[in-house]
Each structure stands twice: as C-alpha cells, then as structure tokens.
Amino acid sequence: MTLFAPPRSSSAAPYVAPRVPSARATAPPSLLDPGTEHDPHPLYRTLRGHFPLVYDEPFGAWLISRYADVRAALQDPRLVAPSPGPAPAHGEDSTHGTHRALVSPALRGHALAALASGVERTAYVLARRLAARQEADLVAEFCQWLPVAAAVAALGLPYEDTARVHAWCRTGLDHLGGRRPGLDAFLRPHIVRRRAHPGDDLLSALCTARPDGRPLPDEAVTALAGTVLGAAGETTARALASFLANLLDHPGQLDLIRARPELTGGAWAESLRRDPPLHVVPRRALEPIGPIPEGATVACLLGAAGRDPARFTDPDRFDAFRADPGELAYGSGQHFCLGAPLARLTAEHGLRALLTVLPDLRRAPGPRPPAEGLISRSPRTLPVCLR
Secondary structure, rough: OOOOOOOOOOOOOOOOOOOOOOOOOOOOOOOOOOOOOOOHHHHHHHHHHHHHHEEEOOEEEEEEHHHHHHHHHHOOOOOEEEOOOOOOOOOOHHHHHHHHHHHHHHOHHHHHHHEEEEEEHHHHHHHHHHHHOOOHHHHHHHHHHHHHHHHHHHHOOOOOHHHHHHHHHHOOOOOOOOOHHHHHHHHHHHHHHHOOOOOOOOHHHHHHHOOOOOOOHHHHHHHHHHHHHHHHHHHHHHHHHHHHHHHOOHHHHHHHHHHHHHHHHHHHHHHHHOOOEOOOOEEEEEOOEEOOOOEEEEEEEEHHHHHOOOOOOOOOOOOOOOOOOOOOOOHHHHHHHHHHHHHHHHHHHHHHHHHHOOOOEEOOOOOOOOOOOOOOOOOOOEEEOOO
C-alpha cells in the first residue's frame, strides 16, 4: 500500500499512516544539504530507502520519494497545487478541470494538425540556421527557442513576437505563468481580435469559452496564455535539452530512432522518467493526511520517483525502448499538465528536424556539462559538432 491512499469516504482501503522516524533515529537528510544541487541522486536513494515520508525542516516541506507514493499523491484530491498568484489555471478546486476542458479542444483535431505544421516549420528554420556551422550549443540555439515558438504558434500569435516572448521567459515568466508587466498589454489587442473573429488556435478557444455561461474575463485569458508561454519557456526547454543530451549520449539508440522515427515518443517518455525537467513538484494539504498537517507543503520528488528500483529495472540507465517508462514528469490525475501534448509534439518535430538537416550531429569532444538545478534540472549547455 502506498503512503497516500484515497480518503476514507472512497471504496478503496483506508489510509495507513507511515511510521515517522523517532528523534533517536538518524537525522533525515535535506534537499538543501551541500552537494544536492550538483547531484541529487544519492540523497534520493537515501530518502526512498529510509525516509519515504519525512519532514524536511530546512526546505519547509514533507518529502515523498517513492514512485507509488508520488503517483498517488499527484492524484490525491486532498493535495492541491499551490497558487502562485492570479493565474486561475492553478486554482484549488474544480477550476483546473474546467480550464482543461477549455484548452483541450485546441490541442486535437484540425487545430492540432495546424499546430504541428507550425512547430515543424519552426524546427526546420532553427535547424537550418545551424547547418553552415561547425559547432553549436543546442541549449542556447535550439532548445530555448523551439518550445517558445511552439507556444506562440499554439496561441496563434505572430511569429515575429517569438523573440519578445523568449526574453520574458528568460527573465521570470515560468511554468506557473508568472507575471510580466508587458504581458497584459501585449495580449490585449490579440484578445480583442479573437473575441470578434475567432480562429482554431488556443487563444481563440480561451476567448470564446463560456464555462459558466459567460465568457472568461480578459484577466483569466491572459493568465492562462501566460501559463502556456511560461511552460514552454522553462519546463519544455529543459525537457528538450535533457532529451537531446540522452540521445547524443547513446548514439546507437539515436541511430535506431533515426531509422524508425515512430520510436521517438517512447524515447521522449523515457527521458522524462530518467531526467524530468521538474524534480520537485509542490502540493498543499487541504486537510490532515496521516502525520501531514492541514496547510503543509508536500514536495513530490519526481526526480527520485523516476529512478525508483521498486518500479523500474536498472532505473539509472537511459533506455529509449523501455516498455513502460511511466508518466509523472508532466503531472498526474487532475493536475496532468495541459502542455504535455504540445511538449511531446515539440520534441518529436525538433529531433526530426535536427537529424534531417544535421545528419552528422554528435556530442562535441571534451567534458560533458552536467545537469544543474534543484527544483528544475537540466543541462545548461549542450555543445555539439555539426560536421
């Protein structure tokens, strides 16, 4: 049984509180211990093995690290995503499901086909800009740009505004939407036009939605659009960097995917398992859950869960053809990230463009820059040879 079971009102087995280490037990480690940001995996192994649910006083949160527990916690309605501010996409009631219903139509059918075409076109433009070069840094020159351009295309915004959005993403607009002083002013005329003449893009879907019989106010549309743009600028860019790094580290697997592009989706899922862009996903307890008090912060350690040996064979190894890599990196249950289909689309078209335009793509010689970060984690640079 997992540490997080459904509430007692459900038909499932009642929750069983775990044993919390006594004061005489070895002091639990902290996410803020020296060296964790450089390499968190030794800490994760200790937590999974000896402290599956523990309060990290320096970090200020209850840590859960085993795959089954993290998955259950992400699906538990008593644990909600903390709101960073006015962005309604991260509300603490049924709002998230409502917004999923608003956004989802723009990520399927004809709208998805149009979006895929835009992402593919952008990926080839970025790849061709590198074609005459000997070397490049894929993080700075590809990974940080393609997801932003994909989100701009999804919202139906002008391609020439990609650089402006990219600058916002680099200076504070994040996967929670953030707040940029110029974002409202930037989106306002587009919202006015979409309300009058809607299309099949995501911004039109938000502008024409009537979840309670009334249109969403401009502030809500702006907040949701900001969340989409912020996720592209941070989370997907990091995930894409780790994805390309993993494949370049395994040229044999990359060659197989080059020959069989339909395998790209599985390789993407495996990279998200092994190296998720978000290692720590916070939740807030709406009520007491075992030893966790109401209002406490719970840190779901996706970076630890994805390498749980109780769930995955040889979990530290990257295997693009792993049969079941799990699905935690973009959330689970009611909090499953609406941007996940767009992120996968971005990765698939991005890799295809690179392999087509740059057939000799490979890691540059020399030391390989490690992944960095505690909450969000990915390689900061990815030097490659192009010829």
